[in-house]
Amino acid sequence: MPDTITVNVNGTAVSVPSGTTALAAILIAGAPSVRRSVGGSPRGPLCAMGVCFECRATVNHRRHSRTCQILCTPEMDIRTGEQVDG
Amino acid sequence: MASRPAHFDVLIIGAGPAGIAAACCASESGARVGLLDNNPQIGGQIWRGESQHPSHIEAREWLQKFASAKIEFLASTEVIDHLEPGRLVVQSVGMQSGDDVRELTYRNLILCTGARELFLPFPGWTLPNVMGAGGLQALVKSGLPIADKKVIVAGTGPLLLAVAAHLREHGAEVRLIAEQAPRHRLARFALSLAFERAKLAQAFAIRRQLSSVPYKTSCWPIRATGEGKLETVFLRTGAHTWQESCDYLACGFHLVPNTELAALIGCELRGGFVQVDDSQRTSIAGVFAAGELTGIGGVEASIGEGQIAGYAATDRSGSTASLLPQKQRLDHFASLLKRTFALRDELRSLPDSETLVCRCEDVKFARIRNHSSWRDSKLHTRCGMGPCQGRICGAATEFLLGWRADSVRPPVFAAPVQVLAIAGSSQSQPDLVSHEEFR
Amino acid sequence: MKLPVYEVLIIGAGIVGAACAAACAREGLEVGIVEADIVGGGATAAGMGHLVVMDDSEAQFALTRYSQTLWRRLSEQLPADVEYDGCGTIWVASDADEMSAVVQKKQFYESRGVPAQILDSHQLHEVEQSLREGLPGGLLVPEDAVIYAPCAARFLVEQAQSRGAQLHCPRVVTEIAPDGVRLNDGSSIVAQSIVVAAGTWSTRLFPGIDVRPRKGHLLITDRYPGFVRHQLVELGYLKSAHSFISESVAFNIQPRKTGQMLLGSSRQFDKDSSEVDHPMLARMISRAEEFIPNLSRLSAIRTWTGFRAATPDKLPLVGPVPGHENLFLATGHEGLGITTSLGTAELLLNQLLRRETEIPAAPYLPGRVYEGVHA
CATH class of the missing domain: 3.50.50.60 (FAD/NAD(P)-binding domain)
Incomplete structure (x- = not known):
């Protein structure tokens, strides 16, 4: 495992130290929020331990992924702003 | 991907202090021991990151023991379903290893699923950068830079001090620690620690680290505001309210046990905790429980209970005799914690009509408060129907309205539909099932 | 008093x-x-909250059609949380035999004033892209609806x-x-x-x-709006639904207004426990996967059961x-x-x-x- 890993957050390359979670990468990339709630409000993480599901984003095309439980891997594709019309 | 073993003499769920201790003690018998956790590394919440950068002596000792013991660690693995006694279905949650589903069988099971933070709804608590206290700490441990960020730590419990110290160590500017418990109860708590040299030393070390940080008791956040993210926190102490600007609010109201898996298995609960005997046996044969899900007692208690469970699950209860007096002492500590950090009634009026209680489904407090029960509210307002399965709003409404969340059904955690199909197929294959990404 | x-x-x-x-x-x-x-x-x-016109018998048709009309009339008064959605039903055929049943079903409905449209294999896949390719077609009944x-x-x-x-x-x-x-x-x-x-x-x-209490299982997923657009029911449902004794499953999926997918259906008699029956749930999912292979990848958030009151006729x-x-x-x-x-x-x-x-x-x-x- 290299010391830094480059992932894509919303199409922009971001380098993060190895051991960084996808969630931390999203925040490091400066995304304004991790997801939109069903009512349309911006949300960030709450528990950061896999319980609250607030950090859901699309990781490697897989929707509703809990990004706090996923370690960054090279070239990982992360898309925030997962929103569904309620 | 290498095929991994499917049967364990002792299978332990949760690799925090209790689970690590249980695994180490169980492995002494030569039994085949498996330890699984939904995190990539061992340590659980409290020892998160200790496996790379050990800082606690106790953590270092146990991690060394763990490293030299013969224990199979299943990282990033989550239990989804319990098929019948002796059979669990698990899936990998990390992306690195792909998504696989498989069945694990066991002779004895030790549940060490720990606890999560209690979050209470208040206006603005859904703004980005309002987080759990342990939540922000976990996030910093998993790579979030916090240097020079202004942070307010609030809520209740001994965790607040540890979190504040950790954030400070990483360069955060901790502006305030707001503890809702009154000073006199905290003083009594500190006094009773006088007989616990280790705990006292730890507490003093933390206090020293935080000597320049304002620490207010009988103080709690009442509102958070900001454009798109947190900017200002409003706090109250007594009749006095004021505001502080900050980048993060790290706010948790102590802990609630993770009992969902235990409930699915059918273990008897009492007062919200898994009921165990002196050997950590639950009401279900072959199923043990240790750590915070049996009572919030801290790291030392968790380790003690884990040891007892590890021995008992390998039929060596004799080895636990020396641990029992310690267990009783720690039970005392647990009830002390409970008394000290009991939540004040004023917190029940934190949410206003417009405050979202269910964050998954965006359900306002006004919509749920006149319902008769958790299930009534869930069926008619969608509160608790989202992917967290009511883990956040269930605990909150238990405090706010006295409700008890309803029975646990599979999946224990949201999981691909396929997991449930495999879970139930009668000729369940212990082999891996590859799982493509959903596009 | x-x-x-x-x-x-x-x-x-x-x-x-x-x-x-x-x-x-x-x-x-x-x-x-x-x-x-x-x-x-x-x-x-x-x-499931499926408002559906059935053609099992004249009596069943009369009551379901009459009721559906009443629901349509009521729909404008229904509050948003009832989630009335006139999405229609597509009865999906899985082989040539069932496709000929589709033709009969259409005739039955149309002769009684219920609009119905036959979809060929291509049209079916066009409107419901999650269905596997190669299905022979189905019958769209546009006046059916779903509610919560x-x-x-x-x-x-x-x-x-x-x-x-x-x-x-x-x-x-x-x-x-x-x-x-x-x-x-x-x-x-x-x-x-x-x-x-x-x-x-x-x-x-x-x-x-x-x-008699007839036990049924349901599963609901997270939100995947547009994954399916109509309530999709296998035509074979009619066969399995006839039985008063045996256990059966059928492909039956419903798009909720929330974007969630609600999956049915199973039938079991003589069950006392409301616990989820794992083999039954697995059979239900496997049946659905035969029609929608990608279903397996959706995130399931809840399963539950219930008992319906069944009569012999x-x-x-x-x-x-x-x-x-x-x-x-x-x-x-x-x-x-x-x-x-x-x-x-x-x-x-x-x-x-x-x-x-x-x-x-x-x-x-x-x-x-x-x-x-x-x-």
Whole structure:
């Protein structure tokens, strides 16, 4: 495992130290929020331990992924702003 | 991907202090021991990151023991379903290893699923950068830079001090620690620690680290505001309210046990905790429980209970005799914690009509408060129907309205539909099932 | 203490009881409702909320079609949380035999004024891209709809309440007496007429009636809007639904207005436990995967079960109990209670008022199977 890993957050390359979670990468990339709630409000993480599901984003095309439980891997594709019309 | 073993003499769920201790003690018998956790590394919440950068002596000792013991660690693995006694279905949650589903069988099971933070709804608590206290700490441990960020730590419990110290160590500017418990109860708590040299030393070390940080008791956040993210926190102490600007609010109201898996298995609960005997046996044969899900007692208690469970699950209860007096002492500590950090009634009026209680489904407090029960509210307002399965709003409404969340059904955690199909197929294959990404 | 006195007392605030209450209150009757648990919390919460016209028999067609019309009429009044969605049904054929059944089904519907459109293999895949390729086609019935039934039941109860009906909840009826009912708290409610709309619980009040609990499983996913657009039901559902004895599963998926996918269906008799039956759930999912392979990748967030009140001839029991002038049944709707609740309510109301209904009442009268039942 290299010391830094480059992932894509919303199409922009971001380098993060190895051991960084996808969630931390999203925040490091400066995304304004991790997801939109069903009512349309911006949300960030709450528990950061896999319980609250607030950090859901699309990781490697897989929707509703809990990004706090996923370690960054090279070239990982992360898309925030997962929103569904309620 | 290498095929991994499917049967364990002792299978332990949760690799925090209790689970690590249980695994180490169980492995002494030569039994085949498996330890699984939904995190990539061992340590659980409290020892998160200790496996790379050990800082606690106790953590270092146990991690060394763990490293030299013969224990199979299943990282990033989550239990989804319990098929019948002796059979669990698990899936990998990390992306690195792909998504696989498989069945694990066991002779004895030790549940060490720990606890999560209690979050209470208040206006603005859904703004980005309002987080759990342990939540922000976990996030910093998993790579979030916090240097020079202004942070307010609030809520209740001994965790607040540890979190504040950790954030400070990483360069955060901790502006305030707001503890809702009154000073006199905290003083009594500190006094009773006088007989616990280790705990006292730890507490003093933390206090020293935080000597320049304002620490207010009988103080709690009442509102958070900001454009798109947190900017200002409003706090109250007594009749006095004021505001502080900050980048993060790290706010948790102590802990609630993770009992969902235990409930699915059918273990008897009492007062919200898994009921165990002196050997950590639950009401279900072959199923043990240790750590915070049996009572919030801290790291030392968790380790003690884990040891007892590890021995008992390998039929060596004799080895636990020396641990029992310690267990009783720690039970005392647990009830002390409970008394000290009991939540004040004023917190029940934190949410206003417009405050979202269910964050998954965006359900306002006004919509749920006149319902008769958790299930009534869930069926008619969608509160608790989202992917967290009511883990956040269930605990909150238990405090706010006295409700008890309803029975646990599979999946224990949201999981691909396929997991449930495999879970139930009668000729369940212990082999891996590859799982493509959903596009 | 003064006992409440009603012209009509309805036992059960599921969708059927709620609809009966709303209809009776609308006509100015003094209505009481007794609910043992919560409004819409029994079979109502374990149904899919599919408002569907069925062609099993003329009687089933008449009641489902009449009810569907009533739902369409009501739809504009329904609050948002009832999630009425006129998405239509597509009956999906899986082979050539079933495709010829599609043609017959279309003729059946069209000759009775129900719009229906045959989709060939290409058209089917065009409108429902999650379905696997190569399916021969299906029948689109555009006037079918879906609702979220627990909120619909609550809406109907509130409608009744706004016209003076009283809800006694939670109160358990332990006995039906000549002048009303006795409750588990020792109190009584006096009523001129009593309607038993308690689903599978009805047998506790009428041990003699042949209503069997039929267990069903449901699974709901996270939000995937557009994954399917119509309620999709395999045509083979008709075959499996006929059986009164055997266990069966059928492909049946519904797009919720939230974007969630609700998956059914399973049928089991003689099950006491409401626990999720893993092999049954697995069979249900596997059946669905034969039609929608990608379903397996969606995130499931909840599974649950419920018991529906099934009768041997698959028609509900609606009307007076023979030998008991003022005692009425409104149960035995099995999997169609949500659809047929509104039609049932009109039938029942008209029987109470000794009036005719738009559809014949005879096929649903309890007297067709019971010469006399002792309460």
